[in-house]
Structures are given as structure tokens and as C-alpha cells.
Amino acid sequence: MNKEQCCTTACESSLDQNYWDIQYKTKTTGWDLGQIAPPIQNFINSLENKNSRILIPGCGNTYEAEYLLEKGFTNVTVIDIAPTLVAVLQKKFANNPNINIILGDFFDHKGKYDLIIEQTFFCALPPFLRQKYVWKMHQLLAEEGILAGLLFNRTFEVSPPFGGSQKEYELLFKDAFSFLKLEIAKNSATPRANSELFFKFKKNSTVIVQLYNFGRSFSNDYAETISGKFTALGNVLNVSMNSNFSEILIVSKTEIPEELLEQIIS
Numbered sequence: 051m052n053k054e055q056c057c058t059t060a061c062e063s064s065l066d067q068n069y070w071d072i073q074y075k076t077k078t079t080g081w082d083l084g085q086i087a088p089p090i091q092n093f094i095n096s097l098e099n100k101n102s103r104i105l106i107p108g109c110g111n112t113y114e115a116e117y118l119l120e121k122g123f124t125n126v127t128v129i130d131i132a133p134t135l136v137a138v139l140q141k142k143f144a145n146n147p148n149i150n151i152i153l154g155d156f157f158d159h160k161g162k163y164d165l166i167i168e169q170t171f172f173c174a175l176p177p178f179l180r181q182k183y184v185w186k187m188h189q190l191l192a193e194e195g196i197l198a199g200l201l202f203n204r205t206f207e208v209s210p211p212f213g214g215s216q217k218e219y220e221l222l223f224k225d226a227f228s229f230l231k232l233e234i235a236k237n238s239a240t241p242r243a244n245s246e247l248f249f250k251f252k253k254n255s256t257v258i259v260q261l262y263n264f265g266r267s268f269s270n271d272y273a274e275t276i277s278g279k280f281t282a283l284g285n286v287l288n289v290s291m292n293s294n295f296s297e298i299l300i301v302s303k304t305e306i307p308e309e310l311l312e313q314i315i316s
């Protein structure tokens with residue numbers, strides 16, 4: 051078990067800018083559908099406010115942004131960590147004032163958005179970043195903001211992509227978001243038929259979402275004890291430890307002072 055974890059951690063840690071840039075340089079982009087995913091297209095068709103602030107993280111060739119622009123949306127931001135890809139996008143959308151193309155790490159990005167679209171970004175991240183993803187999404191969304199898109203409902207033998215299940219997503223996003231929709235996508239692109247979930251989550255603005263980094267990894271047993279202690283705190287709604295036991299996501303009704311978090315760990 052420990053051995054497996056070490057291996058996973060080592061493999062995951064190489065999913066950096068260099069890794070992704072090489073995929074674009076060598077055109078090893080098996081995830082690219084070559085078109086907008088039909089469930090996301092349907093979702094975009096249902097949107098009314100053309101001036102919504104929209105973000106697409108880990109955007110890749112971003113057929114979603116292309117479609118949004120075609121439909122008259124005026125405030126689209128896309129971000130990706132791969133310089134080779136971003137240079138292509140900057141050329142493709144040159145002089146279009148309705149799109150902002152950013153080369154950067156999603157986790158360093160600052161801004162406020164009404165809608166964030168998820169399309170094979172979550173599954174590309176090493177799983178130990180999943181709690182950080184929830185925290186960051188909550189930070190980037192405006193009040194009533196929506197996070198929507200597709201998540202895999204299956205596992206993979208070779209990763210990335212890293213799979214997941216409906217149950218796992220429910221536990222991960224619980225209380226930080228209200229689940230407006232989470233169901234098997236009905237009109238997925240053929241290779242992904244019946245293996246992905248369409249979701250629409252609304253930011254829960256009445257809670258505080260904190261991500262606490264321990265500065266080291268705990269053992270499995272100790273991590274369980276710590277999770278239990280956090281869960282027992284008054285006003286805590288949900289607690290979720292990351293896969294290498296180095297970070298914890300805490301959703302609560304009131305902010306938990308850092309000193310108290312440190313006290314629990316010590």
C-alpha cells in the first residue's frame with residue numbers, strides 16, 4: 051500500500067508544465083475530442099447572459115471558448131499551463147476582444163467568475179490536488195457562481211486521466227457547493243458514452259472553505275485521526291483529506307482560526 055502510494059506520488063509529481071508542453075509539442079493529445087463535447091454544447095445553449103464572466107481552466111484547444119464566442123459571449127477567459135498550446139491560441143483568437151488567453155497555472159490564477167466550465171481538466175490533475183481544486187473553484191466563483199461540465203465516472207488503467215465516481219465527487223464537493231445536477235451525461239461523444247457525468251454545482255456562499263497544508267505527509271492512520279478531530283469541531287460541515295495526506299479541505303459555517311488548526315495537528 052505504502053509502496054503504491056510512493057509510486058503514485060512520484061508519477062503524479064511529474065505532471066508539470068514541461069509534461070503538458072511536451073504533449074502539445076509531440077501532438078500526443080489523445081484527450082482532444084476535436085469538437086465541443088455535446089453535453090457542454092447543450093449547456094451553453096441554455097445560458098442567457100452573454101456578458102457572464104466565464105473561465106475555462108486547462109483549456110487545451112478550447113472548442114468550448116470558440117463556441118461561446120460564436121454564440122456572442124463577451125467575457126471569456128481561458129487558462130492553460132502549456133506555452134506551446136497557448137501560443138497557438140493567441141494566434142487563433144488574435145484581435146478578438148471577447149477572449150482573454152492566459153498562460154499560467156490555474157492554482158495561481160486570480161479573478162471572479164460567474165461560470166467556470168470543466169472539461170477534462172480535473173481528471174488531468176494528480177489526485178492529491180482534488181481538495182485544492184475544490185477550494186480554488188470556490189475562491190474563483192462569484193456569489194451564486196456556477197461550476198459545470200463533465201467528470202469521468204470510471205477508472206483508468208493508465209493515468210492521466212485519473213478517474214473517479216459519483217460517490218467520490220459527492221463527498222469531495224459536499225457543502226462547498228449545492229448540487230444542481232450530477233448525472234450520467236446523455237449525449238456524450240461516442241468514446242465517452244455512459245462513462246461521464248454532467249454536473250452543475252452552485253457555489254455555497256454561506257460557508258467558509260479552507261485548505262490547510264500540513265507541510266508534510268501523515269501516515270494513513272494518523273490522517274484518519276486528524277480528519278476525525280477536524281470533523282468534531284463545532285460548525286464544521288465537511289472535511290476531506292487529500293490522497294497523500296498532506297492537505298485537508300474544511301468546509302464550515304465560520305472560519306476556523308489557523309492557530310486552532312495547528313493546535314489540533316500538534
Ligand SMILES: C[S@@+](CC[C@H](N)C(=O)[O-])C[C@H]1O[C@@H](n2cnc3c(N)ncnc32)[C@H](O)[C@@H]1O
Pocket residue numbers: 070071081082083107108109110111112129130131132135154155156157169170171174175
Ligand atoms: C487533458 S488536457 C484537456 C484539455 C482540454 N480541456 C480538452 O478537453 O481538450 C488537460 C489540460 O490541462 C492543462 N493543465 C494541466 N495542469 C494545469 C494547471 N495546473 N493549470 C493550468 N492548466 C493545466 C494541460 O496543459 C492540458 O492542456
